[in-house]
Amino acid sequence: MLTIVNDFLWGQILIVALVGAGLLFTIGSGGVQFRYFGRMFSVLRRGFHHEQGHISSFQALVVSVAGRVGSGNIAGVAVAITLGGPGAVFxxxxxxxxxxxxxxxxxxxxxxxKRYQPDGTYRGGPAYYLTHGIGQRGLAIIYSVLLLVTFGLGFNAVQSYVVATSLQASFGVATWVTGLVMVLGLAVVIFGGIRRIAVVSELIVPLMALMYLCAALLVIGMNITAVPAVLGHIVQSAFGLEQAVGGGLGVVIMQGVKRGLFSNEAGLGSAPNVAAVAHVPHPVNQGIVQAFSVFIDTIIMCTCTAVIILLSDVYQPGASDVDGVVLTQTAMAGHLGSWGAGFVSVALVLFAFSSIMYNYYLGDNSLSFFSDENPLVANIFRVLVLALVFWGSLQDLSTVFGFAELTMGLLAVVNLFGLVWMYRIGVRLLRDYDGQLRSGKETPRLRTEDWTDLDIDERAWRD
Structure with a gap:
């Protein structure tokens, strides 16, 4: 029953809603992701600076990348190719x-x-813009509960399970040992709050992304003459010219869209929880930065995995094995030798660890929406997260994942409803930024006096 509901939600409702929203925002913004692509880098160069007590724009970026870049880039791409053929990557x-x-x-x-907090930090995300942007606190509460259950609890256990089983298969490490080590490492980080999570992510995320990227570039370099043919094969398969699956073009598009959405999370409302806490002069600055995180996840990291698989002899059209981690590990081993499979396991550990930190913060942010920064409630939640991480390393969590997949889909429905409702506010915000740039301002700033008709927290923009 759960599978049927998930298939309908993701295969019918969300694909239409997310693609439709993506087209609306792309057209309505004049293709902001393309016309400001170059500016992403200049904004990032200034994004390393942060005020005392706040996290920087770059730190917010790497925390969100920590959540986006994960098992979906290693396993999800392989599943998309197995079920939908190479064209799914397109x-x-x-x-x-x-x-x-x-x-x-x-x-x-x-x-x-975003809202200013007594300790000098910020809080924000869908629950906050649903409340203060369109006055729908009831909808915000529903979103917060779904976020807490999905990311704060469910997916943390699932991530632990994936890591523990992968290390057991590759290195023979007992699952309980992996669970215990992860609990100890996470405890040191999450009890330090978002600032410590940001600092650790600033170290781990670029390292893990660079490691995986270097391995992919090594594979590409070893097979450079075959790369153009692989990319051509992806494009040809995307339009049904070289179908490798029985379901035809519809299956190709379905798998590509679904796995892309799972991987980059755009529209789910997860990344805004982190994006809101950065100290920036104008909201659009962080919007530009976060758009770049989607590019990193899908265009760069997912493509790396796809090329690794398609350059190998492991993938066979119509194969029944859809175990993404195994397919990617086997492909890497085929290119780099036996250590390649172990490398994928190590990369998976880093990806999962950073994702759990990110998931924890999402849960903590949703909890603070109810408990108003209650230290006791926060500590109880931290202990519960650690317990679930250890528990997840010992379980078969297919049912837990199915339930979390359902609640994640509902998250997207609620968030997209709010985003479409606030479409005019988003366009107005972008036009304000565009106008300041046209007037010669190198660094646009939000002028709160221009936004008195909205429920803006002026303390969050007093600088």
């Missing part, structure tokens, strides 16, 4: 490019409606 690219616009809007709005 549709992952398409959904990633449109998702950049969606992420831009949701993260810019999260910045606009």
């Amino acid at each position: 549709w992952m690219w398409v959904i990633g490019l449109m998702g950049m616009a969606t992420s831009f809007f949701e993260c810019s709005l999260a910045q606009l409606f």
Whole structure:
């Protein structure tokens, strides 16, 4: 029953809603993800600076990348290729490019409606812009509960399970040992709050992404003459010219869109929770940065995995084995020798560890929406997260994943409803930024006096 509901939600409702929203935001913004692509890098160069007590724009970026870049890049791409053929990768690219616009809007709005906290930090995200942007506190409560259950609890256990079983298969490490080590490492980080999570992510995320990228570039370099043919094969298969699956073009598009959405999370409302806490002069700055995180996830990291698989002899059209981790590990081993499979396991550990930190913060942010920064409640939640991480390393969590997949889909429905409702506010925000640039300002700033008609927390923009 759960599978049927998930298939309908993701295969019918969400694909239409997310693609439609991506097109709306792309067209309405004049293709912001393309016309400001170069500016992403200049914004990032200034994004390393942060005020005392706040996290920087770059730190917010790497925390969100920590959540986006994960098992979906290693296992999800392999599943997309196995079920939808190489052409599915092309549709992952398409959904990633449109998702950049969606992420831009949701993260810019999260910045606009963020709230100043007594300790000098910020809180924000869908729950906050649903409350202060369109006055729908009831909808915000529903979203917060779904976010807490999905990311704060469910997916943390699933990530632990994936890591523990992968290390057991590759190195013979007992699952309980992996669970215990992860609990100890996470405890040191999450009890330090978002600032410590940001600092650790700033170290781990670039390292893990660079490691995986270097391995992919090594494989590409070893097979450089075959790469153009692989990319051509992806494009040809995308339009039904070289079908490798029995379901035809519909299956190719379906798998590419679905796996792309799972991987980059654009439209789910998860990244805005992190984007809102950065200290920036204008909300659009962080929107631009977060759009780049979708590009990193889907266009760069997912493509790396696809090329690794398609350059190997492991993938066979119509194969029944859809175990993504095994397919990617076997392909890497075929290119780099036996250590390649172990490398994928190590990369998976880093990806999962950073994702759990990110998931924890999402749960903590949703909890604070109810408990108003209660230290006791926060500590109880931290202990519960650690317990679930250890428990997850010992279980078969197919049912837990199915339930979390359902609640994640509902998250997207609620968030997209709010985003479309606030579409005009998002466009107005972008026009304000565009206008300041046209007037000669190198660094646009939000002028709160221009936004008195909205429920903006002026303390969050007093600088």
